[in-house]
Structure formats: structure tokens, C-alpha cells
Amino acid sequence: MHVRILLIIAMLFASARIWSQDFGDTPYVQTPQNVVDAMLETARVKRDDYVIDLGSGDGRMVITAAKKHGAQGFGVDLDRRLVNLANINARKAGVAERAKFYAQDLFETDLSRASVVTLYLLPEVNIMASSKLLALRPGTRIVSHDYGIGDWTPDSEYEIDAPNKPVGRSKMSKVLYWIVPDHVAGRWxxxxxxxxATHQVTMLIQQNYQKLDVKAELDGNPVQVEQAQLIGKQLSFKLTLSTGEQFVYSGERVNNAFEGSQTQSGQDAKPWSAVRVEMAVPMHVLKPMESPRELGVNF
Ligand SMILES: C[S@@+](CC[C@H](N)C(=O)[O-])C[C@H]1O[C@@H](n2cnc3c(N)ncnc32)[C@H](O)[C@@H]1O
Structure with a gap:
């Protein structure tokens, strides 16, 4: 009798394991709720955000974004049973109007509405999705649980305790965060x-993801460029002339122009615009994404 009960318990565990690991390219593993909360805080999700979770499991990411932050969005998953469960969970949470779930392949999903994309996928799946992610509207925030996106360095990354994590021995989770950069490479x-006098400034920007290598000349003579930064669409940098005069620039690209402001130290900001006289392709577009050296997968 005892043996039969033990056998039934063992079979139940085995089927639970199959349910949790055999659907989709990435197995189903839940992100612990405290990590979901941290990811959405990191992406500063707000009421006007549209959150898309790629591989949405039981829907917790988009449901929390809707319930706690007032956002809307959807999740996609290959596993229909999880999609049904997520839609039931959204109804139970009272956010079914703002959190929807579809049985759909993430690679065939239109992400154009996203202002935030969340991921908990295997590292190689993140790499496969990378061209789709890099093609998101500049300024779109991406937050991933545990795994990077190939050689695209995150804007921020940290570890938190995840005592309820169903996998791994460390009970720690990584949160990685990126802001999709605009394409600003070229000669401006x-x-x-x-x-x-009036001077001609020429600036050459090379770009690898959000990282910039910037050189500038004033009437053909090199000038110092520092603090070049690209956050989504927002470019900023500082020029120091040989006289010591400093100019801080900040602007956004509109087609082949930058529109923004120029501030000389101690003076009021003035409008600034620059034109792109030569296009260049960002390095990350030219070369295929590198595979991660060590996948460190613990699903
Ligand atoms: C690790 S789970 C993450 C679940 C949920 N996002 C969370 O954080 O709790 C990954 C999910 O991605 C789904 N998945 C895997 N490949 C997929 C694909 N190509 N398209 C859509 N969903 C996929 C799996 O079915 C699984 O539910």
C-alpha cells in the first residue's frame, strides 16, 4: 500500500517536472515575485508604459506592471496552457483589460508598441532575439532576469536575493537593464x-551599441571631447577648446540632424543644431553578435 502511494507521488512529481520543463525553446521557470518587482522598478515602469514580456509564463510580469504600476501590455508564450493560466490570473487580479496574453512565438511578435520589454529566456534565445531588440524604438527599456544579450553591455546590472527561486543553488538572481540606443554614427x-569668430566644428562618432567613440575638430584642429553619452535618443558631450572654453551639448537626432542646446560654462543655453554629412553604420550592426563565452545556464 505504502509503495503504491509512493509510486503515485513520484508520478505526480514527474508530470509536474515535465509540465515545467518541456514546453517552448526555453523551459518554464517562474521569476520570483521579489525579482519581478525589482525588474519593473529598475525599468521605472509607469502608467503610460506598454510592457511586453517575451515568454510570459503565468503572466506575473505584465500583471504586476498593470496592477502595481498602472501600465498596460501583453505577454506571449508558446505554451497555450500557460497563456490560459496567465489570462485567468489577469482576470483574478482585476487587470484583464490591461494585461493580455497570447499563444504566439516571440520571434513572430510585433514589438512596435513596447516601451518596456522583459525577458527571462536562455542566453542563446536572447542572442537570437537581439536584432529584434536592437530594432526597438530608441529609448525602449529592456530588462532581463539572469541572462545578458550576447556582447551588448547592459547599462546597469545587479544581483539580488531570490529565496523563492525554483532553480539554482545560490538563490540569487541577476537583473540586467538596457536602453535601446539611437543610431548616431557618422560625421557631423x-x-x-x-x-x-565663427568656427566650423566637425565631429566623428563611432558607435558600438550605446558606447560612443567621439573625435572632434575645430577649423581642422583637434579639440577635446569628453563625457560623450547616448541614452536612448539623447546625446550629450562636452567640448573643450584650446583656450579652455567649455561647451556642453545635448540633443536628439531628427533624421540627419541633431537638435538641442549648447551651453558655454557660465552662460545660458542656446539652441544647437548639427547636420550629418556622412553616414556610418554602428559596429554592432556590422558584425554578428558574439556568443556568450560561458552560458552559465541554471534552468
Ligand atoms: C523561464 S520562463 C519565464 C516565464 C515568465 N516570463 C517569468 O519570468 O516568470 C520562459 C518562458 O518562455 C516561453 N518560451 C520559450 N520560447 C518561446 C518562444 N519562442 N516564444 C514564446 N515563448 C517562448 C516558455 O514556454 C516559458 O514559459
Whole structure:
């Protein structure tokens, strides 16, 4: 009798394991609720956000985004039973109007509405999805549980305790965060008016993801460029002339122009615009994404 009960218990465990591991390219593993909360906080999800969870499991990511932050969005999963469960969970949470779930392949999903994309997928799946992620609207935030996106360095990354994590021995989770960068590579030109003369500035930007390598010349002579930063669509940098005068620039690309402001130290900001006179392709577009050296998968 005892043996039969033990056998039944063993079979139940085995079927639970199959349910949790055999559906989809990435097995189903839940993100612990405290990690879901941390991911959405990291992406600063707000009421006007549209959150898309790729591989949405029981729906907890989009449901929490809707319930706690007032956002809307959807999740997709290959596993229909999980999609049904997620839609039931959304109804139970009272957010079914704002959190929807579809049985759909993430690679065939239109992400154009997203302002935030969340991931808990295997590292190689993240790499496969990378061209789709990099093609998101500049400024879109991406937050991933545990795994990176190939050689795309995150804007921030940290570890937190995850005592309820169903996998791994450490009971720790990683949260990785990126902001999709605009394409700003190329040669840019503008006129810099000083009290004594007007100068032509030429700036060459090379780009690898959000990282910039910037060189500039004033009337053909090199000038110092520092603090070049691209956050989504927002470019900023500082020029220091040989006279020591400093100019801080900040702007956004509109087609082949930058529109923004130029601030000389101690003075009010003035409008600034520059034109792109030569296009360049960002390095990350030219080369295929590198595979992660060590996948470290613990699903
Ligand atoms: C690790 S689970 C994450 C679940 C949920 N996002 C969470 O964080 O709790 C990954 C999910 O992705 C789904 N999945 C795997 N490959 C997929 C694909 N190509 N398209 C859609 N969903 C996929 C799996 O079915 C699984 O439910």
C-alpha cells in the first residue's frame, strides 16, 4: 500500500517536472515575485508604459506592471496552457483589460508598441532575439532576469536575493537593464559662434551599441571631447577648446540632424543644431553578435 502511494507521488512529481520543463525553446521557470518587482522598478515602469514580456509564463510580469504600476501590455508564450493560466490570473487580479496574453512565438511578435520589454529566456534565445531588440524604438527599456544579450553591455546590472527561486543553488538572481540606443554614427558638422569668430566644428562618432567613440575638430584642429553619452535618443558631450572654453551639448537626432542646446560654462543655453554629412553604420550592426563565452545556464 505504502509503495503504491509512493509510486503515485513520484508520478505526480514527474508530470509536474515535465509540465515545467518541456514546453517552448526555453523551459518554464517562474521569476520570483521579489525579482519581478525589482525588474519593473529598475525599468521605472509607469502608467503610460506598454510592457511586453517575451515568454510570459503565468503572466506575473505584465500583471504586476498593470496592477502595481498602472501600465498596460501583453505577454506571449508558446505554451497555450500557460497563456490560459496567465489570462485567468489577469482576470483574478482585476487587470484583464490591461494585461493580455497570447499563444504566439516571440520571434513572430510585433514589438512596435513596447516601451518596456522583459525577458527571462536562455542566453542563446536572447542572442537570437537581439536584432529584434536592437530594432526597438530608441529609448525602449529592456530588462532581463539572469541572462545578458550576447556582447551588448547592459547599462546597469545587479544581483539580488531570490529565496523563492525554483532553480539554482545560490538563490540569487541577476537583473540586467538596457536602453535601446539611437543610431548616431557618422560625421557631423555645425558652426560655433564665439564673440571673436565663427568656427566650423566637425565631429566623428563611432558607435558600438550605446558606447560612443567621439573625435572632434575645430577649423581642422583637434579639440577635446569628453563625457560623450547616448541614452536612448539623447546625446550629450562636452567640448573643450584650446583656450579652455567649455561647451556642453545635448540633443536628439531628427533624421540627419541633431537638435538641442549648447551651453558655454557660465552662460545660458542656446539652441544647437548639427547636420550629418556622412553616414556610418554602428559596429554592432556590422558584425554578428558574439556568443556568450560561458552560458552559465541554471534552468
Ligand atoms: C523561464 S520562463 C519565464 C516565464 C515568465 N516570463 C517569468 O519570468 O516568470 C520562459 C518562458 O518562455 C516561453 N518560451 C520559450 N520560447 C518561446 C518562444 N519562442 N516564444 C514564446 N515563448 C517562448 C516558455 O514556454 C516559458 O514559459
Amino acid at each position: 558638422m555645425w558652426l560655433l559662434a564665439r564673440s571673436t
